[in-house]
Amino acid sequence: MDKSIHTVMLDRDKCKGCISCMKRCPTEAIRVRGGKARVLYDRCIGCGECVRMCPHQAKLPIYDSFDKIFDYKYKIAVPAPSLFGQFNNLKSVDLILTGLLEIGFDDVYEVAVGAELISEKTRKLLESGKLKKPVISSACPAVVELIYMRYKGLADHVIDLVAPAEVALKLAREEAIQKGIPKEDIGVFFISPCPAKGFALKNPVTSAKAVADGVLSISEIYLKLLPVLPKIKEVKKLSKTGMLGLRWAASGGECLGIDNDKYLAADGVENVINVLREMENDALSYIDFVELGACTSGCVGGVLNVENPFAARARLRSFRHRLEPMKNALNVDEYDEEFFHWDHEPEVKDIFRLDEDFGMALKKMREIEEVYSSLPQLDCGQCGAPSCRAFAEDVVLGETTIDKCQQLKNENK
Ligand code: SF4
Ligand code: SF4
Known part of the structure; x- marks a missing residue:
């Protein structure tokens, strides 16, 4: 990649x-x-x-600078559901969507619409019985990358569906084309809670081509919206989503859309790793669906947000009584299978391959073991590597020298 x-x-x-x-x-x-x-x-x-x-x-x-939107005549904002959790006492999703038009966009299309469609698609695929269980959600690109890098044996558990943001970006562009806007004038911008989602949309690992013209940060958009929102006189009816789509912003929200109680949701990268290890040991075979998010509390915990993830989650929950459970009028069966599925699998990353030549790789592996066994194995980090094993690898690969181990130096004084 x-x-x-x-x-x-x-x-x-x-x-x-x-x-x-x-x-x-x-x-x-x-x-x-x-x-x-x-x-x-x-x-x-x-x-x-x-x-x-x-x-x-x-x-x-x-992420991209906000000014990039002005490279296009018809600018569409595609906000992640976490955006709506950033504002205190927010009365309606439509207020934020109207605000997006005020700050310079010509149209809006919520990621939550894509989330509702992916929920429906996932539910149908689970019911078909064709998936390898436990099925792992593909919504968090950091988790998908982690699996294809470190837990390759679990790769065939990952559902091959594109992320809701990708669905929404494609639908937004299609809708604009249907309105008669020339293709070259259309700029579709994802408003993202985290760098991983932005990176995945600009460097697609599972799609043939990038679907976003730019990726903006929730924090920058939040700051632009703050002074504008109190001045809005007429709130336009723009939202096409219900509570189901918005709930994807927080951990466990995706699971609520699959209509199956045998699910597990874990958030925070350390917890994700623990769950993946359990899956490797076949300890979760009683579970049908696993939702994993690298950020604490799910996407509301992404580093491009402003608000504390727990507060953002509580705010989103407060919409529960004001929104319909599911609102979008689109039907997953009206789309080709390709619309929702990956074009190809992510590349399995063999970043730990020591050499192209198998014999050389074995030799280096032995050298790494030798260096490692000579180290104090305290993982102190003073050498500039995260662990003694990583340091031994770096020494053998010529990235550093063994004299950088401070502990060894101290022992030999
Ligand atoms: S901690 Fe930083 S460098 Fe490491 S994987 Fe996450 S984003 Fe990348
Ligand atoms: S080494 Fe310390 S100061 Fe430098 S980027 Fe990492 S955490 Fe920040």
């Missing part, structure tokens, strides 16, 4: 080399060398943990 567009980047001036990010990265994708952090992008799943953990705000999630 082309990782020339990244998920996170480093502000070198702010980085103090404190190793907080390196110790929390779930895929050991960070090294700290020369006093500065460096991301090994081939290993990065875009979970945003490093952004959350950096005490110096040196790790920055990547």
